Amino acid sequence: MYGAMKDDLRKKLDAIRAEGLYKAERVIATPQGARIRVRGGKEVLNFCANNYLGLANHPAIREASRKAQDEWGYGLSSVRFICGTQEPHKLLEKAAADFLGTEDAILFSSCFDANGGVFEPLLDEDCAIITDSLNHASIIDGVRLCKAKRWIWKHGDLRDTEEIDPDTGKPAKGLERCLKEAASCRYRMVATDGVFSMDGDIADLASVCDLAEKYGALVMVDDSHATGFVGRTGRGTPEHCGVSGRVDILTTTFGKALGGASGGVVAARAEIVEYLRQKARPYLFSNTLAPGIVGGTLAALDLLSGSTELRDRLEANTRRFREGMTAAGFDIRPGVHPIVPVMLYQEKLAHDMADRLLDEGIYVIGFSFPVVPRGKARIRVQISAAHSDADIDRALEAFRKVGREMGVVK
Ligand SMILES: *Cc1c(COP(=O)(O)O)cnc(C)c1O
Numbered sequence: 001m002y003g004a005m006k007d008d009l010r011k012k013l014d015a016i017r018a019e020g021l022y023k024a025e026r027v028i029a030t031p032q033g034a035r036i037r038v039r040g041g042k043e044v045l046n047f048c049a050n051n052y053l054g055l056a057n058h059p060a061i062r063e064a065s066r067k068a069q070d071e072w073g074y075g076l077s078s079v080r081f082i083c084g085t086q087e088p089h090k091l092l093e094k095a096a097a098d099f100l101g102t103e104d105a106i107l108f109s110s111c112f113d114a115n116g117g118v119f120e121p122l123l124d125e126d127c128a129i130i131t132d133s134l135n136h137a138s139i140i141d142g143v144r145l146c147k148a149k150r151w152i153w154k155h156g157d158l159r160d161t162e163e164i165d166p167d168t169g170k171p172a173k174g175l176e177r178c179l180k181e182a183a184s185c186r187y188r189m190v191a192t193d194g195v196f197s198m199d200g201d202i203a204d205l206a207s208v209c210d211l212a213e214k215y216g217a218l219v220m221v222d223d224s225h226a227t228g229f230v231g232r233t234g235r236g237t238p239e240h241c242g243v244s245g246r247v248d249i250l251t252t253t254f255g256k257a258l259g260g261a262s263g264g265v266v267a268a269r270a271e272i273v274e275y276l277r278q279k280a281r282p283y284l285f286s287n288t289l290a291p292g293i294v295g296g297t298l299a300a301l302d303l304l305s306g307s308t309e310l311r312d313r314l315e316a317n318t319r320r321f322r323e324g325m326t327a328a329g330f331d332i333r334p335g336v337h338p339i340v341p342v343m344l345y346q347e348k349l350a351h352d353m354a355d356r357l358l359d360e361g362i363y364v365i366g367f368s369f370p371v372v373p374r375g376k377a378r379i380r381v382q383i384s385a386a387h388s389d390a391d392i393d394r395a396l397e398a399f400r401k402v403g404r405e406m407g408v409v410k
Pocket residue numbers: 109110111112113115136138193197222223224225252253254255262263264
């Protein structure tokens with residue numbers, strides 16, 4: 001039987017390659033950090049990790065993880081409700097809720113699972129989910145698993161309108177129009193990324209919360225690209241937007257700024273968390289987070305609760321890079337987030353330029369369709385608190401040099 005499928009898969013893989021969409025995986029020969037070595041290559045400066053605060057290989061976090069493993073063992077071989085809950089898991093749930101400013105929190109193996117498990121128990125076919133068109137794949141999948149009626153608003157468009165979207169030629173609605181149309185549903189939930197990872201733009205949560213309040217909807221925010229560093233004390237987009245306490249459900253990952261290992265969380269009102277413990281399928285039917293990861297994440301939250309030094313450093317680095325790129329004449333998407341999209345528009349140019357930058361010792365990735373719309377190809381730079389001023393300046397120098405060579409800047 002496999003013969004036919006094999007041929008089919010070969011053809012599909014060839015087609016992916018022919019389209020230039022094949023994702024090859026570069027092998028890193030060192031721990032994650034500002035400086036890494038790619039297998040068979042030299043040391044490069046890394047500008048494409050989600051290691052926003054430089055905690056991925058932080059000595060205090062490695063030590064805490066090792067200690068947790070020594071004390072609590074390697075794995076639990078159980079889901080939480082059978083025999084997979086240890087003291088550190090309860091402590092991490094408490095620490096995450098405290099850090100995020102919610103009543104309670106519940107751990108998942110990943111934020112992908114958190115988003116996969118959060119909607120279905122809370123919303124049935126009489127309810128509505130209203131989501132931003134650019135939401136993360138895991139929100140989209142979580143919504144698919146849930147029976148609620150669905151509305152999608154055009155990314156960033158909060159108005160009470162329905163218009164033909166010039167990019168797609170299809171009708172597109174604003175959030176307020178969706179909320180009006182969903183008015184007869186029993187519960188309505190507005191779901192959005194806090195930060196959209198391809199553009200680095202921050203959702204206008206103040207307006208989203210105002211609209212949700214006006215139409216009696218709950219608000220769910222996935223803050224994976226914000227927890228730990230966005231907002232004055234790193235509490236994320238609700239803090240940045242001044243809506244702390246108005247977001248009903250926050251999901252986020254431990255796999256980015258908070259040490260970058262893995263794990264996710266739903267932080268929310270007490271009854272929501274309690275109910276998810278009874279009903280969320282990825283929680284009930286998937287293994288407990290390993291003690292080593294729990295210990296490391298606890299240390300990360302502890303570090304960030306006591307000091308804003310790392311997020312301040314990241315903010316300064318981001319400003320330095322954004323100002324340098326603008327002065328050099330590059331077209332970057334404006335904003336304040338450490339995701340800095342360098343717009344090149346043409347697919348091939350984005351990939352060729354990323355390759356040239358790697359030759360210059362700067363590791364960045366070109367993004368093109370289908371990850372971003374056609375004709376909107378870019379290099380996505382990600383700044384880290386682990387970068388020094390000299391690292392940022394070296395990246396700027398390389399961008400200027402390669403940009404001039406390739407005719408992108410003068
Ligand atoms: C990275 C990311 C996720 C997935 O997080 P994992 O913990 O790696 O599964 C979910 N949502 C958003 C918005 C993300 O950026």
